[in-house]
Amino acid sequence: MRPLRVLSVTQVAAGESQSEPKRAKRGCHSTLTFFAKDKDGTTQPHDDALVITLKIGDYDVKRVIVDGGSAAEVMYPNLYKGLGLKPKDLSPYSSPLMSFDGKLVIPEGVIRLPIQTGPEVVEVDFIVVNTYFPYTAIVGRPWLHTLGGVASSLHQKVKFPSGGRILEIQGCQSTEKEELLEFLRGNLDVFAWDPCNAPGIDPSFICHHLNVNPSVTPKKQPPQRLSKEHAKAIKEKVNKFKRVRAIKEVFYPE
Template identity: 30%
Template sequence: MIVGGTAIAGSSKKARKRYLRMVQSVQLTSSAPNFTRVDNPSIGFSEEDAQRLHHPYDDALVVSIQAGDYNMHRVLVDNGSSTDIIYYSAFQQMGISRERLVPTNAPLVGFGGTRVYPLGVVTLSVTMGDYPHQITKDVIFLVVDCSLAYNAILGIPTLNAWKAVTLTYHLMIKFPTEYGVGELRENQIAVRECYVAMMEMDDHLQMMNIEEQRTVVELVENLEEVPLDDSRLERTMRIGTLASQSAQQALVTFLKENKDVFSWSHKDMLGIDPSIIVHRLNVSPSFSPIRQKKRVFTPERDQAIAQEVQKLQEADFIREVYYPDWLANVVMVKKANE
Protein backbone atom coordinates (compact mmCIF):
# COMPACT_ATOMS: atom_id res chain seq x y z
CA MET A 1 0.00 0.00 0.00
CA ILE A 2 1.30 3.46 -0.94
CA VAL A 3 -0.12 6.46 0.95
CA GLY A 4 0.40 10.14 0.24
CA GLY A 5 1.21 12.06 -2.91
CA THR A 6 -1.12 14.42 -4.73
CA ALA A 7 -4.38 12.69 -3.87
CA ILE A 8 -7.57 14.70 -3.37
CA ALA A 9 -6.76 15.06 0.33
CA GLY A 10 -3.88 17.36 -0.58
CA SER A 11 -0.29 17.48 0.62
CA SER A 12 -0.63 20.06 3.40
CA LYS A 13 -1.80 19.27 6.91
CA LYS A 14 -4.62 21.81 6.63
CA ALA A 15 -5.89 20.27 3.36
CA ARG A 16 -5.86 16.75 4.86
CA LYS A 17 -7.89 17.90 7.87
CA ARG A 18 -10.38 19.71 5.62
CA TYR A 19 -10.82 16.56 3.51
CA LEU A 20 -11.38 14.46 6.66
CA ARG A 21 -14.11 16.86 7.82
CA MET A 22 -15.81 16.60 4.41
CA VAL A 23 -15.78 12.78 4.57
CA GLN A 24 -17.16 12.81 8.11
CA SER A 25 -19.94 15.18 7.04
CA VAL A 26 -20.96 12.88 4.18
CA GLN A 27 -20.92 9.83 6.47
CA LEU A 28 -23.10 11.54 9.10
CA THR A 29 -25.62 13.20 6.76
CA SER A 30 -25.65 10.48 4.06
CA SER A 31 -25.60 13.23 1.45
CA ALA A 32 -22.88 14.30 -0.94
CA PRO A 33 -22.54 17.32 -3.28
CA ASN A 34 -24.50 16.94 -6.51
CA PHE A 35 -22.56 16.13 -9.66
CA THR A 36 -23.55 15.28 -13.21
CA ARG A 37 -24.23 11.59 -13.67
CA VAL A 38 -23.42 9.99 -17.00
CA ASP A 39 -25.04 6.76 -18.11
CA ASN A 40 -22.34 4.17 -18.69
CA PRO A 41 -22.61 0.63 -19.98
CA SER A 42 -22.78 -2.03 -17.29
CA ILE A 43 -19.51 -3.85 -16.67
CA GLY A 44 -19.44 -7.54 -15.87
CA PHE A 45 -17.04 -10.48 -15.84
CA SER A 46 -17.63 -14.05 -16.93
CA GLU A 47 -15.70 -17.30 -16.77
CA GLU A 48 -14.75 -16.81 -20.41
CA ASP A 49 -12.71 -13.75 -19.38
CA ALA A 50 -10.48 -16.03 -17.31
CA GLN A 51 -9.48 -18.14 -20.30
CA ARG A 52 -6.00 -17.97 -21.86
CA LEU A 53 -4.50 -17.74 -18.36
CA HIS A 54 -2.13 -20.16 -16.70
CA HIS A 55 -3.83 -21.57 -13.59
CA PRO A 56 -3.30 -21.55 -10.68
CA TYR A 57 -1.64 -18.17 -10.14
CA ASP A 58 -1.23 -15.34 -7.64
CA ASP A 59 0.19 -12.81 -10.08
CA ALA A 60 -0.08 -9.06 -9.75
CA LEU A 61 -2.02 -7.10 -12.37
CA VAL A 62 0.62 -5.76 -14.79
CA VAL A 63 -0.45 -4.21 -18.11
CA SER A 64 0.87 -2.17 -21.04
CA ILE A 65 -0.34 1.35 -21.83
CA GLN A 66 0.52 4.16 -24.20
CA ALA A 67 2.06 7.08 -22.28
CA GLY A 68 2.75 10.08 -24.50
CA ASP A 69 4.38 8.77 -27.69
CA TYR A 70 5.67 5.57 -26.07
CA ASN A 71 4.28 2.09 -25.50
CA MET A 72 5.01 1.53 -21.81
CA HIS A 73 5.13 -2.05 -20.57
CA ARG A 74 5.42 -3.38 -17.01
CA VAL A 75 2.81 -1.01 -15.55
CA LEU A 76 1.52 -2.23 -12.20
CA VAL A 77 -2.18 -1.67 -11.49
CA ASP A 78 -2.33 -1.09 -7.74
CA ASN A 79 -5.68 -0.60 -6.00
CA GLY A 80 -3.75 0.17 -2.81
CA SER A 81 -1.82 3.16 -4.15
CA SER A 82 -3.20 6.64 -3.48
CA THR A 83 -1.23 8.10 -6.39
CA ASP A 84 0.05 7.35 -9.88
CA ILE A 85 3.81 6.82 -10.09
CA ILE A 86 6.38 6.68 -12.86
CA TYR A 87 9.92 5.63 -11.98
CA TYR A 88 12.79 7.90 -12.92
CA SER A 89 14.55 5.31 -15.09
CA ALA A 90 11.45 5.09 -17.33
CA PHE A 91 11.09 8.87 -17.22
CA GLN A 92 14.65 9.22 -18.57
CA GLN A 93 14.14 6.62 -21.31
CA MET A 94 11.12 8.56 -22.56
CA GLY A 95 13.37 11.56 -23.14
CA ILE A 96 11.21 13.94 -21.10
CA SER A 97 12.99 17.12 -19.99
CA ARG A 98 13.33 17.59 -16.24
CA GLU A 99 12.09 21.14 -16.76
CA ARG A 100 8.59 19.65 -17.15
CA LEU A 101 8.72 18.41 -13.56
CA VAL A 102 6.60 20.47 -11.18
CA PRO A 103 8.07 20.52 -7.65
CA THR A 104 6.09 18.84 -4.88
CA ASN A 105 6.68 18.42 -1.16
CA ALA A 106 4.24 15.54 -0.69
CA PRO A 107 6.08 12.44 0.59
CA LEU A 108 4.98 8.87 -0.11
CA VAL A 109 4.73 6.35 2.71
CA GLY A 110 4.88 2.67 1.77
CA PHE A 111 5.41 -0.73 3.35
CA GLY A 112 7.41 -0.46 6.57
CA GLY A 113 6.73 3.28 6.95
CA THR A 114 9.65 4.41 4.78
CA ARG A 115 9.19 7.92 3.39
CA VAL A 116 10.06 8.59 -0.25
CA TYR A 117 10.18 12.13 -1.61
CA PRO A 118 9.31 12.40 -5.34
CA LEU A 119 11.49 14.34 -7.76
CA GLY A 120 8.41 16.14 -9.02
CA VAL A 121 5.11 15.84 -10.85
CA VAL A 122 4.61 15.38 -14.60
CA THR A 123 1.39 15.19 -16.61
CA LEU A 124 1.28 12.66 -19.46
CA SER A 125 -1.43 11.68 -21.91
CA VAL A 126 -2.26 8.01 -21.34
CA THR A 127 -4.23 5.75 -23.71
CA MET A 128 -5.60 2.41 -22.53
CA GLY A 129 -7.40 -0.29 -24.52
CA ASP A 130 -7.77 -1.16 -28.19
CA TYR A 131 -9.52 0.98 -30.79
CA PRO A 132 -12.38 1.78 -30.80
CA HIS A 133 -12.92 0.66 -27.18
CA GLN A 134 -10.14 2.80 -25.74
CA ILE A 135 -9.84 5.81 -23.48
CA THR A 136 -7.32 8.67 -23.52
CA LYS A 137 -6.88 11.07 -20.62
CA ASP A 138 -4.17 13.11 -18.92
CA VAL A 139 -2.65 11.42 -15.87
CA ILE A 140 -0.66 13.20 -13.17
CA PHE A 141 2.36 11.04 -12.29
CA LEU A 142 4.74 11.43 -9.38
CA VAL A 143 8.32 10.78 -10.54
CA VAL A 144 10.15 8.62 -7.99
CA ASP A 145 13.82 7.64 -8.07
CA CYS A 146 13.72 4.03 -6.88
CA SER A 147 15.03 0.76 -8.31
CA LEU A 148 12.06 -1.47 -9.11
CA ALA A 149 11.20 -3.85 -11.91
CA TYR A 150 8.10 -1.86 -12.87
CA ASN A 151 8.11 1.25 -15.05
CA ALA A 152 5.02 2.85 -13.54
CA ILE A 153 2.09 2.34 -11.17
CA LEU A 154 -1.52 3.16 -11.94
CA GLY A 155 -3.24 3.91 -8.65
CA ILE A 156 -6.64 4.85 -7.29
CA PRO A 157 -6.83 8.39 -8.84
CA THR A 158 -6.66 7.11 -12.43
CA LEU A 159 -8.80 4.01 -11.81
CA ASN A 160 -11.53 6.18 -10.27
CA ALA A 161 -11.28 8.86 -12.97
CA TRP A 162 -11.67 6.20 -15.66
CA LYS A 163 -14.39 4.36 -13.68
CA ALA A 164 -12.29 1.26 -14.27
CA VAL A 165 -13.05 -2.09 -12.65
CA THR A 166 -10.19 -4.49 -11.89
CA LEU A 167 -10.48 -8.18 -11.13
CA THR A 168 -7.41 -10.12 -10.07
CA TYR A 169 -8.99 -13.50 -10.81
CA HIS A 170 -9.46 -12.52 -14.46
CA LEU A 171 -6.24 -10.44 -14.51
CA MET A 172 -7.88 -7.68 -16.51
CA ILE A 173 -9.35 -4.20 -16.35
CA LYS A 174 -12.67 -3.13 -17.83
CA PHE A 175 -13.75 0.47 -18.28
CA PRO A 176 -16.58 2.37 -20.01
CA THR A 177 -15.93 4.16 -23.32
CA GLU A 178 -18.06 6.02 -25.86
CA TYR A 179 -18.34 2.84 -27.91
CA GLY A 180 -18.99 0.32 -25.17
CA VAL A 181 -16.86 -1.47 -22.59
CA GLY A 182 -13.11 -1.46 -23.14
CA GLU A 183 -10.79 -3.99 -21.62
CA LEU A 184 -7.10 -4.41 -20.93
CA ARG A 185 -5.58 -7.81 -20.24
CA GLU A 186 -2.34 -8.50 -18.46
CA ASN A 187 0.69 -10.31 -19.83
CA GLN A 188 1.55 -13.13 -17.44
CA ILE A 189 5.01 -13.48 -18.99
CA ALA A 190 5.80 -9.83 -18.12
CA VAL A 191 4.55 -10.39 -14.57
CA ARG A 192 6.86 -13.36 -14.07
CA GLU A 193 9.79 -11.38 -15.51
CA CYS A 194 9.10 -8.56 -13.07
CA TYR A 195 8.93 -11.02 -10.19
CA VAL A 196 12.25 -12.64 -11.09
CA ALA A 197 13.89 -9.23 -11.56
CA MET A 198 12.69 -8.05 -8.14
CA MET A 199 13.98 -11.19 -6.43
CA GLU A 200 17.42 -10.80 -8.02
CA MET A 201 17.67 -7.08 -7.30
CA ASP A 202 20.19 -5.96 -4.71
CA ASP A 203 18.32 -5.00 -1.54
CA HIS A 204 21.04 -2.50 -0.61
CA LEU A 205 20.60 -0.73 -3.96
CA GLN A 206 16.88 -0.35 -3.35
CA MET A 207 17.42 1.10 0.11
CA MET A 208 20.07 3.53 -1.15
CA ASN A 209 17.56 4.98 -3.62
CA ILE A 210 14.85 5.27 -0.98
CA GLU A 211 16.76 6.55 2.00
CA GLU A 212 20.21 8.03 2.27
CA GLN A 213 22.64 5.78 4.09
CA ARG A 214 25.07 7.40 6.50
CA THR A 215 28.52 5.87 6.51
CA VAL A 216 31.20 6.80 9.00
CA VAL A 217 34.53 7.10 7.19
CA GLU A 218 37.84 7.19 9.04
CA LEU A 219 40.72 9.36 7.86
CA VAL A 220 43.40 7.41 5.99
CA GLU A 221 46.07 9.92 6.97
CA ASN A 222 46.65 12.85 9.29
CA LEU A 223 46.30 16.35 7.88
CA GLU A 224 48.72 19.21 8.47
CA GLU A 225 47.56 22.84 8.41
CA VAL A 226 49.92 25.17 6.51
CA PRO A 227 49.60 28.98 6.04
CA LEU A 228 49.38 30.20 2.43
CA ASP A 229 49.71 33.94 3.13
CA ASP A 230 52.42 35.12 5.52
CA SER A 231 50.64 38.46 5.97
CA ARG A 232 47.28 36.77 6.73
CA LEU A 233 48.00 33.78 8.94
CA GLU A 234 44.31 32.83 9.15
CA ARG A 235 44.41 31.84 5.47
CA THR A 236 45.47 28.23 5.79
CA MET A 237 45.08 24.95 3.90
CA ARG A 238 45.31 21.36 5.12
CA ILE A 239 47.39 18.82 3.24
CA GLY A 240 48.08 15.11 3.73
CA THR A 241 51.21 13.88 5.52
CA LEU A 242 51.76 10.50 3.80
CA ALA A 243 53.51 12.07 0.81
CA SER A 244 57.27 12.53 0.79
CA GLN A 245 58.78 15.73 2.19
CA SER A 246 59.73 17.00 -1.28
CA ALA A 247 56.19 16.34 -2.60
CA GLN A 248 54.67 18.18 0.35
CA GLN A 249 56.99 21.14 -0.19
CA ALA A 250 56.18 21.25 -3.91
CA LEU A 251 52.45 21.18 -3.13
CA VAL A 252 52.73 24.01 -0.57
CA THR A 253 54.74 26.12 -3.06
CA PHE A 254 52.13 25.54 -5.76
CA LEU A 255 49.26 26.48 -3.44
CA LYS A 256 50.99 29.70 -2.32
CA GLU A 257 51.60 30.72 -5.94
CA ASN A 258 47.89 30.27 -6.69
CA LYS A 259 46.42 31.53 -3.43
CA ASP A 260 44.40 34.14 -5.31
CA VAL A 261 42.00 31.48 -6.65
CA PHE A 262 40.74 30.63 -3.13
CA SER A 263 37.77 32.45 -1.58
CA TRP A 264 38.48 33.34 2.01
CA SER A 265 35.34 35.41 2.57
CA HIS A 266 32.16 36.56 0.86
CA LYS A 267 34.01 39.59 -0.52
CA ASP A 268 36.30 37.30 -2.53
CA MET A 269 33.33 35.92 -4.52
CA LEU A 270 31.82 39.08 -5.97
CA GLY A 271 29.35 38.66 -8.81
CA ILE A 272 28.87 34.91 -9.28
CA ASP A 273 27.63 34.27 -12.82
CA PRO A 274 24.16 32.61 -12.76
CA SER A 275 25.42 30.23 -15.47
CA ILE A 276 27.71 28.71 -12.80
CA ILE A 277 25.21 28.28 -10.00
CA VAL A 278 21.67 29.44 -9.24
CA HIS A 279 19.60 28.87 -6.11
CA ARG A 280 15.86 28.45 -6.62
CA LEU A 281 13.25 27.77 -4.00
CA ASN A 282 11.52 24.42 -4.43
CA VAL A 283 8.01 25.85 -4.05
CA SER A 284 4.96 24.21 -5.58
CA PRO A 285 3.05 26.69 -7.79
CA SER A 286 -0.21 25.28 -6.42
CA PHE A 287 0.44 26.92 -3.02
CA SER A 288 -0.39 30.57 -2.41
CA PRO A 289 2.47 32.77 -1.16
CA ILE A 290 2.22 33.65 2.52
CA ARG A 291 3.93 36.40 4.50
CA GLN A 292 4.99 35.01 7.84
CA LYS A 293 4.50 37.03 10.99
CA LYS A 294 7.81 38.58 12.02
CA ARG A 295 9.56 36.66 14.78
CA VAL A 296 11.39 38.32 17.65
CA PHE A 297 14.96 37.14 18.21
CA THR A 298 17.24 37.59 21.21
CA PRO A 299 19.80 40.44 20.99
CA GLU A 300 22.60 37.92 20.40
CA ARG A 301 20.78 36.36 17.44
CA ASP A 302 19.71 39.76 16.09
CA GLN A 303 23.34 40.82 15.98
CA ALA A 304 24.38 37.59 14.23
CA ILE A 305 21.62 38.04 11.65
CA ALA A 306 22.59 41.66 11.00
CA GLN A 307 26.26 40.74 10.52
CA GLU A 308 25.48 37.90 8.10
CA VAL A 309 23.03 40.03 6.08
CA GLN A 310 25.59 42.83 5.85
CA LYS A 311 28.25 40.41 4.55
CA LEU A 312 25.88 39.06 1.91
CA GLN A 313 24.84 42.57 0.83
CA GLU A 314 28.45 43.76 0.52
CA ALA A 315 29.23 40.75 -1.67
CA ASP A 316 26.14 41.41 -3.86
CA PHE A 317 24.79 37.98 -2.98
CA ILE A 318 21.45 39.46 -1.92
CA ARG A 319 19.66 42.77 -2.39
CA GLU A 320 16.84 44.54 -0.62
CA VAL A 321 13.42 44.32 -2.29
CA TYR A 322 10.13 46.06 -1.56
CA TYR A 323 6.62 44.61 -1.62
CA PRO A 324 7.64 40.94 -1.94
CA ASP A 325 5.16 38.29 -3.04
CA TRP A 326 6.20 36.19 -0.09
CA LEU A 327 8.29 36.64 3.04
CA ALA A 328 9.85 34.06 5.37
CA ASN A 329 11.64 34.54 8.67
CA VAL A 330 15.35 33.97 9.12
CA VAL A 331 16.22 30.51 10.43
CA MET A 332 19.23 30.33 12.74
CA VAL A 333 21.32 27.14 12.67
CA LYS A 334 24.19 26.67 15.09
CA LYS A 335 27.23 25.16 13.37
CA ALA A 336 29.69 22.73 14.89
CA ASN A 337 32.18 25.57 15.50
CA GLU A 338 29.49 27.47 17.47
Protein backbone atom coordinates in the same frame (compact mmCIF):
# COMPACT_ATOMS: atom_id res chain seq x y z
CA MET B 1 -6.19 5.49 -32.78
CA ARG B 2 -7.77 8.91 -32.58
CA PRO B 3 -8.96 9.78 -29.05
CA LEU B 4 -12.73 9.76 -28.52
CA ARG B 5 -12.46 12.04 -25.50
CA VAL B 6 -9.85 13.40 -23.11
CA LEU B 7 -10.41 13.16 -19.37
CA SER B 8 -8.37 14.72 -16.58
CA VAL B 9 -7.81 13.51 -13.04
CA THR B 10 -9.04 16.16 -10.60
CA GLN B 11 -8.99 16.47 -6.84
CA VAL B 12 -12.48 16.56 -5.29
CA ALA B 13 -12.83 19.24 -2.60
CA ALA B 14 -13.62 17.96 0.88
CA GLY B 15 -16.95 19.80 1.10
CA GLU B 16 -18.09 19.19 -2.47
CA SER B 17 -21.44 17.48 -2.84
CA GLN B 18 -21.47 14.01 -4.37
CA SER B 19 -25.11 14.24 -5.57
CA GLU B 20 -24.26 15.13 -9.18
CA PRO B 21 -21.85 12.22 -9.75
CA LYS B 22 -24.50 9.87 -8.33
CA ARG B 23 -27.14 11.17 -10.77
CA ALA B 24 -24.66 10.75 -13.60
CA LYS B 25 -24.15 7.13 -12.59
CA ARG B 26 -27.87 6.44 -12.77
CA GLY B 27 -27.83 7.40 -16.42
CA CYS B 28 -25.00 5.02 -17.26
CA HIS B 29 -26.19 1.57 -18.35
CA SER B 30 -22.76 -0.02 -18.86
CA THR B 31 -22.19 -2.85 -16.36
CA LEU B 32 -18.66 -4.00 -15.68
CA THR B 33 -18.77 -7.70 -14.86
CA PHE B 34 -16.11 -10.39 -14.77
CA PHE B 35 -17.01 -13.93 -15.78
CA ALA B 36 -15.26 -17.27 -15.50
CA LYS B 37 -14.41 -17.08 -19.21
CA ASP B 38 -12.39 -13.91 -18.49
CA LYS B 39 -9.79 -16.18 -16.89
CA ASP B 40 -9.22 -17.99 -20.20
CA GLY B 41 -5.61 -17.63 -21.29
CA THR B 42 -4.36 -16.97 -17.76
CA THR B 43 -2.40 -19.27 -15.48
CA GLN B 44 -4.68 -20.34 -12.64
CA PRO B 45 -4.48 -20.43 -9.70
CA HIS B 46 -2.08 -17.51 -9.20
CA ASP B 47 -1.27 -14.57 -6.95
CA ASP B 48 0.27 -12.40 -9.66
CA ALA B 49 -0.04 -8.64 -9.74
CA LEU B 50 -1.90 -7.05 -12.66
CA VAL B 51 0.80 -5.78 -15.02
CA ILE B 52 -0.19 -4.13 -18.29
CA THR B 53 1.16 -2.14 -21.22
CA LEU B 54 -0.10 1.45 -21.54
CA LYS B 55 0.45 4.25 -24.01
CA ILE B 56 1.91 7.02 -21.87
CA GLY B 57 2.64 10.17 -23.83
CA ASP B 58 3.73 8.94 -27.26
CA TYR B 59 5.25 5.65 -26.08
CA ASP B 60 3.96 2.14 -25.39
CA VAL B 61 5.22 1.48 -21.87
CA LYS B 62 5.52 -2.08 -20.60
CA ARG B 63 5.55 -3.34 -17.00
CA VAL B 64 3.01 -0.87 -15.61
CA ILE B 65 1.41 -2.26 -12.45
CA VAL B 66 -2.25 -1.54 -11.66
CA ASP B 67 -2.69 -0.97 -7.92
CA GLY B 68 -6.21 -0.21 -6.76
CA GLY B 69 -4.81 0.51 -3.31
CA SER B 70 -2.66 3.39 -4.55
CA ALA B 71 -4.04 6.92 -4.26
CA ALA B 72 -1.49 8.26 -6.77
CA GLU B 73 0.23 7.46 -10.03
CA VAL B 74 3.97 6.95 -9.57
CA MET B 75 6.79 6.93 -12.12
CA TYR B 76 10.17 5.26 -11.56
CA PRO B 77 13.65 6.05 -12.96
CA ASN B 78 13.57 3.67 -15.95
CA LEU B 79 10.44 5.27 -17.37
CA TYR B 80 11.54 8.80 -16.44
CA LYS B 81 14.78 8.33 -18.40
CA GLY B 82 13.09 6.41 -21.21
CA LEU B 83 10.66 9.26 -21.86
CA GLY B 84 13.60 11.67 -22.04
CA LEU B 85 12.31 13.80 -19.17
CA LYS B 86 14.52 16.36 -17.45
CA PRO B 87 14.29 17.96 -13.99
CA LYS B 88 13.06 21.16 -15.66
CA ASP B 89 9.98 19.24 -16.91
CA LEU B 90 8.83 18.52 -13.34
CA SER B 91 6.68 20.62 -11.07
CA PRO B 92 7.52 20.72 -7.35
CA TYR B 93 6.02 18.04 -5.14
CA SER B 94 7.09 17.99 -1.51
CA SER B 95 4.85 15.39 0.15
CA PRO B 96 6.87 12.24 0.96
CA LEU B 97 5.68 8.81 -0.14
CA MET B 98 5.89 5.52 1.71
CA SER B 99 7.78 2.90 -0.31
CA PHE B 100 7.00 -0.83 -0.27
CA ASP B 101 9.86 -1.45 2.18
CA GLY B 102 8.36 1.02 4.65
CA LYS B 103 10.81 3.86 4.01
CA LEU B 104 9.89 7.48 3.28
CA VAL B 105 10.80 8.63 -0.22
CA ILE B 106 11.05 12.30 -1.20
CA PRO B 107 9.70 12.73 -4.77
CA GLU B 108 11.74 14.44 -7.48
CA GLY B 109 8.61 16.23 -8.65
CA VAL B 110 5.35 15.69 -10.53
CA ILE B 111 4.43 15.78 -14.22
CA ARG B 112 1.08 15.54 -16.02
CA LEU B 113 1.03 13.07 -18.91
CA PRO B 114 -1.75 11.53 -21.02
CA ILE B 115 -2.52 7.81 -20.81
CA GLN B 116 -4.38 6.52 -23.89
CA THR B 117 -6.37 3.29 -23.66
CA GLY B 118 -8.17 2.64 -26.91
CA PRO B 119 -10.20 5.77 -27.72
CA GLU B 120 -10.01 7.09 -24.16
CA VAL B 121 -7.31 9.46 -22.92
CA VAL B 122 -6.85 10.26 -19.23
CA GLU B 123 -4.42 12.97 -18.19
CA VAL B 124 -2.85 12.05 -14.86
CA ASP B 125 -0.24 13.50 -12.54
CA PHE B 126 2.72 11.15 -12.20
CA ILE B 127 4.78 11.55 -9.06
CA VAL B 128 8.42 10.90 -10.02
CA VAL B 129 10.58 9.10 -7.45
CA ASN B 130 14.22 8.10 -7.67
CA THR B 131 14.14 4.67 -6.08
CA TYR B 132 14.30 1.07 -7.29
CA PHE B 133 11.08 -0.70 -8.26
CA PRO B 134 10.77 -3.75 -10.54
CA TYR B 135 8.07 -2.00 -12.59
CA THR B 136 8.18 1.18 -14.64
CA ALA B 137 5.14 2.87 -13.10
CA ILE B 138 2.11 2.47 -10.85
CA VAL B 139 -1.38 3.50 -11.94
CA GLY B 140 -3.90 3.64 -9.11
CA ARG B 141 -7.36 4.83 -8.18
CA PRO B 142 -7.15 8.31 -9.79
CA TRP B 143 -6.59 6.78 -13.24
CA LEU B 144 -9.05 3.92 -12.72
CA HIS B 145 -11.84 6.12 -11.37
CA THR B 146 -11.46 8.80 -14.05
CA LEU B 147 -11.46 6.12 -16.76
CA GLY B 148 -14.47 4.51 -15.09
CA GLY B 149 -12.59 1.23 -15.07
CA VAL B 150 -12.49 -1.80 -12.80
CA ALA B 151 -9.37 -3.92 -12.43
CA SER B 152 -9.24 -7.62 -11.53
CA SER B 153 -5.87 -9.18 -10.82
CA LEU B 154 -7.60 -12.60 -10.66
CA HIS B 155 -8.84 -12.24 -14.24
CA GLN B 156 -5.75 -10.25 -15.32
CA LYS B 157 -7.85 -7.53 -16.93
CA VAL B 158 -9.03 -3.94 -16.69
CA LYS B 159 -12.51 -3.27 -18.02
CA PHE B 160 -13.86 0.21 -18.79
CA PRO B 161 -16.82 1.74 -20.64
CA SER B 162 -16.32 3.64 -23.89
CA GLY B 163 -18.90 4.82 -26.41
CA GLY B 164 -21.59 2.45 -25.13
CA ARG B 165 -19.23 -0.55 -25.21
CA ILE B 166 -17.09 -2.35 -22.63
CA LEU B 167 -13.43 -2.42 -23.58
CA GLU B 168 -10.64 -4.45 -21.98
CA ILE B 169 -6.94 -4.14 -21.22
CA GLN B 170 -5.34 -7.56 -20.95
CA GLY B 171 -2.67 -8.19 -18.33
CA CYS B 172 0.80 -9.40 -19.27
CA GLN B 173 0.93 -12.38 -16.93
CA SER B 174 2.55 -14.90 -19.28
CA THR B 175 4.88 -12.31 -20.79
CA GLU B 176 6.01 -11.25 -17.32
CA LYS B 177 7.01 -14.78 -16.35
CA GLU B 178 8.58 -15.55 -19.74
CA GLU B 179 10.71 -12.40 -19.57
CA LEU B 180 11.87 -13.27 -16.05
CA LEU B 181 12.75 -16.83 -17.01
CA GLU B 182 14.57 -15.63 -20.12
CA PHE B 183 16.52 -13.13 -18.01
CA LEU B 184 17.53 -15.82 -15.52
CA ARG B 185 18.56 -18.23 -18.28
CA GLY B 186 20.66 -15.55 -19.94
CA ASN B 187 22.45 -14.69 -16.70
CA LEU B 188 23.08 -18.10 -15.17
CA ASP B 189 26.80 -17.34 -14.99
CA VAL B 190 26.27 -14.52 -12.46
CA PHE B 191 24.41 -16.68 -9.93
CA ALA B 192 26.35 -18.62 -7.30
CA TRP B 193 24.16 -21.54 -6.26
CA ASP B 194 26.86 -22.81 -3.89
CA PRO B 195 29.83 -21.18 -2.10
CA CYS B 196 32.07 -23.38 -4.24
CA ASN B 197 30.78 -21.56 -7.34
CA ALA B 198 32.35 -18.31 -6.10
CA PRO B 199 35.92 -19.07 -4.96
CA GLY B 200 38.44 -16.37 -4.22
CA ILE B 201 36.07 -13.77 -2.78
CA ASP B 202 38.03 -11.09 -0.96
CA PRO B 203 37.32 -11.38 2.82
CA SER B 204 37.14 -7.59 2.95
CA PHE B 205 33.99 -7.85 0.79
CA ILE B 206 32.19 -10.47 2.87
CA CYS B 207 33.31 -12.75 5.64
CA HIS B 208 31.47 -14.71 8.30
CA HIS B 209 32.75 -14.59 11.87
CA LEU B 210 31.55 -16.40 14.94
CA ASN B 211 30.36 -14.00 17.62
CA VAL B 212 32.67 -15.38 20.32
CA ASN B 213 33.74 -13.57 23.48
CA PRO B 214 37.58 -13.87 23.53
CA SER B 215 37.63 -13.57 27.33
CA VAL B 216 35.59 -16.76 27.74
CA THR B 217 37.34 -20.13 27.66
CA PRO B 218 35.90 -22.26 24.84
CA LYS B 219 34.27 -25.50 25.90
CA LYS B 220 34.42 -28.61 23.82
CA GLN B 221 31.00 -30.02 23.13
CA PRO B 222 30.48 -33.77 23.38
CA PRO B 223 30.55 -35.40 19.94
CA GLN B 224 27.23 -36.30 18.36
CA ARG B 225 26.64 -39.77 17.06
CA LEU B 226 25.83 -39.60 13.38
CA SER B 227 24.90 -42.30 10.94
CA LYS B 228 27.59 -43.31 8.47
CA GLU B 229 25.66 -41.68 5.62
CA HIS B 230 25.35 -38.34 7.46
CA ALA B 231 28.95 -38.37 8.62
CA LYS B 232 30.17 -39.07 5.08
CA ALA B 233 28.02 -36.29 3.60
CA ILE B 234 29.22 -33.76 6.19
CA LYS B 235 32.87 -34.71 5.63
CA GLU B 236 32.53 -34.33 1.85
CA LYS B 237 30.86 -30.92 2.22
CA VAL B 238 33.49 -29.65 4.67
CA ASN B 239 36.36 -30.84 2.45
CA LYS B 240 34.69 -29.17 -0.54
CA PHE B 241 34.50 -25.83 1.28
CA LYS B 242 38.11 -26.17 2.45
CA ARG B 243 39.36 -26.80 -1.10
CA VAL B 244 37.89 -23.51 -2.36
CA ARG B 245 38.96 -21.76 0.87
CA ALA B 246 35.42 -20.88 1.80
CA ILE B 247 36.18 -22.06 5.35
CA LYS B 248 39.30 -22.84 7.34
CA GLU B 249 39.96 -24.88 10.41
CA VAL B 250 40.77 -23.04 13.63
CA PHE B 251 42.38 -24.68 16.66
CA TYR B 252 41.66 -23.44 20.17
CA PRO B 253 43.79 -24.24 23.20
CA GLU B 254 42.29 -26.71 25.66
